[in-house]
Amino acid sequence: MPGGTPHPNVLKAAGLDPSIWSGFYINIGLDRLVMMRYGVDDVRLFHSADLRFLTQFK
């Protein structure tokens, strides 16, 4: 889950003037947070539509 200040070239590519604009970003993987919180070991379970998995979360 990286984060930081975008490179000026990235801002330029987005149409912003880096001498005026700067900023920061955080990338938080929601799937991963849930996996860490509940000890889920396979990220594919979230898209599996498997009731044995889904019904564990009340």
Added chain:
Amino acid sequence: MNFLKTLLWQKLSYDLTMCTVEVEDAVNLADNLNGLVVGRIITVEPHPDADKLRICTVDTGDAAPSTIVCGGSNLAPGQLTAVAKPGAMVRWHGEGEPVEIKPAKLRGVMSFGMICSSGEIGLEELFPPTRHAEIMDISEFDAEPGEALAEALGLDDIILEIDNKSMTNRPDLWGHYGMARELAAIYGCKLKPIDTAELPACSGDLDVVIENPERCSRYAGIVFKNIRNVQSPFGLRSLIWRVGMRPINLPVDITNYIMLATGQPTHGFDRKHIKGSIHVRTARAGETLELLDGRLLELTEEDLVIADEKSPVALAGIMGGRLDSILHDTTEIILEVANFNALSIRRTAQRFDIRTEASSRYEKSLDPQRVDDAVAMAARMFAAEFPDSIISGYVDNYPVPLENAKIDVPMSFLRKRLGKDLTGEAVKKTLAHLGFDVDINGDQLLVEAPSWRSTGDISLPDDVLEEVARLIGYENFEFAAPTITLDKPINQRMQDTERSIREYLAFRCGMQEIFTYPWIDDEYIEASGADVSEMLTLSTPPAPDESKLRSTLVPGMLKAVFTNLRYYDDFRLFELTQVFFNRNYHSINSSEELLPEMPRYLCGALVGADAMTLFREAKGIFEYIHRVAQIEPLSFSQKNKSPWAEEKLWVNIMKDDAVVGEIGLVSPKSARNAGIKRNFAVLFEVDVEKLIPLASRNNTFIHLPEYPLVDFDLSIIFDEETKWADIYEAASKVELVKEIRFIDEYRGAQVGEGKKSVTLRAWIGSDQGTLTSDKIDAVKNQMLKKIGKKLGGEVRCA
């Protein structure tokens, strides 16, 4: 080494992670050698019952020597070896779960422990066996019996594993010296320079021609004569092995050591196979090269090679050729220390799908100055390891000297971005630790980066900012909350509506939300009968039969039903998400980017034993949904049936005259194609964007009737196909009718084939006064007449 050992490795890992690169793990090599000790063999006797076994007495540091039975072929009294004592927990072959060593009888003789071969304890790369059943002979070490093996061999070392990705823009960190440089900067200590060496001024008989200087900015070659292909001394082998490379032979190990220490790859050629000058050039069409690993490459004109007068001898910067590799009889080598263009190396490496230690370093853009360090180190090491060797030739072609990066950095820029009041002097001092030269010119800093940071890594004031910030230490900046102006948020109505629909289905209707992938299985597309021509196709699908993006959620839902029928008989699922159509391309943000039609659909499945019950349940969901989701009410009618629905049991969900969705029983054919072998599934699918949120709460008050209402029941016989909705409509339009309600229906012998009797209750009333019985009868007859005329119903009984 002592300095690092006294410093806690945790602190080291933390500081490196905070200032420079992420330390992923710290591994103590001694862990793999737990339970193993040094043993001195005292006596070796033959085993009475086994030719290949010997009975040894071994001093393992205990009061009395141990008796160990062993099948080793090289056992001799006085030898020092590796012993696993009873009770020790040993990891066989250096991996897996530890196993307890127990005393055991081998062919009738008790053995208390094990004498180990290098392979049994995971050290075969460090102590390559030279014959069968060889026990590890460490007699040359200055070790005492009973001493822990790891300590005796100097293998109680902590290896820090650096995350490769965080080094992507730091080519200078490849190599221990680069790391040492960082640590010196972090802790403010002096960095020891790499020793220089004297090299002959003449080129001897070596000639190097760089034909493509844009791909090779520097090529140094040193010819070493009188070297031998022997095993490296233990110290050198151990260092290489500890960082995960395999020791091979002394000349090759020296080249690898230089690469590991300085980050500069080097390569050794056997001199006798090189004919004439060395050419650094692109390959010519039709040329081939047999690599060290046996692969035969068909070279293209895009690949850079090292060639002699005749043909290519190596794939430059990636791998050497087999013909010129260092073999047993090699006595003269050319050591190549060169710099190659990162992009050229990467393209060639990708083309042939080869990744080597050398190529992965070159791909990161190394600085040509490093060649000096590597050349000096090579000269010293070869002279030390091969005292009889001489340097019979030395060439250093440096056609494209690297210019250090020079950047103008305003102090105001640094102060503003860091939020710290720094002085030019302080910044200059900090940057000097990293090898930067700074000229202070009023409020401007002219920063010159060192060569090892000038290959693209440092190019903007922002890069200099990062250098200053990370050495100050990110924890040393005060936290200040930013001030922002808040505007009134835009209410996104559809978000609320979708949320309330999902909560309604999940909390009140007992359904489970699912998420499926946007691409769907061909098998389920077929089962659902969906129209493939409307779907977008992925150019790089996850699997060949999963290449279509969904234009309907039904295929994914059928698959989910199939999956869960394995474990459940009765369940409810729903999904609300995007679907995609290959049409109506329009632009949202920029005119260059066109997006296709992507509405949001809601799909659900109800699975159980009784189809009718499930159908009614699904219908009930949509009869009530408008109350919870606060949308315009929905009605039902039969207009268009989807291919997956059963002939009779289906209905469209309507918003006034527009079809917004459908509920239906999955047809036997679709069910079969979807692998649904038992129970029934009722599906619904709705276009969520066609559900209209209520504009506002607009109940208008209806005055309560002043005069009492009168109610009566009518039972009317209709044809089977007559719909209640039509009956209700016809009856409601009669004058004075306030409400019509369905009471019952009957089919049977009394009514006749193909007919049904429907009982309705009507409430009538007037605002003018109480109704007379005449008036009531009149309304009844009017209703019967109207219904009879429109729908052909006959009264059954009044």
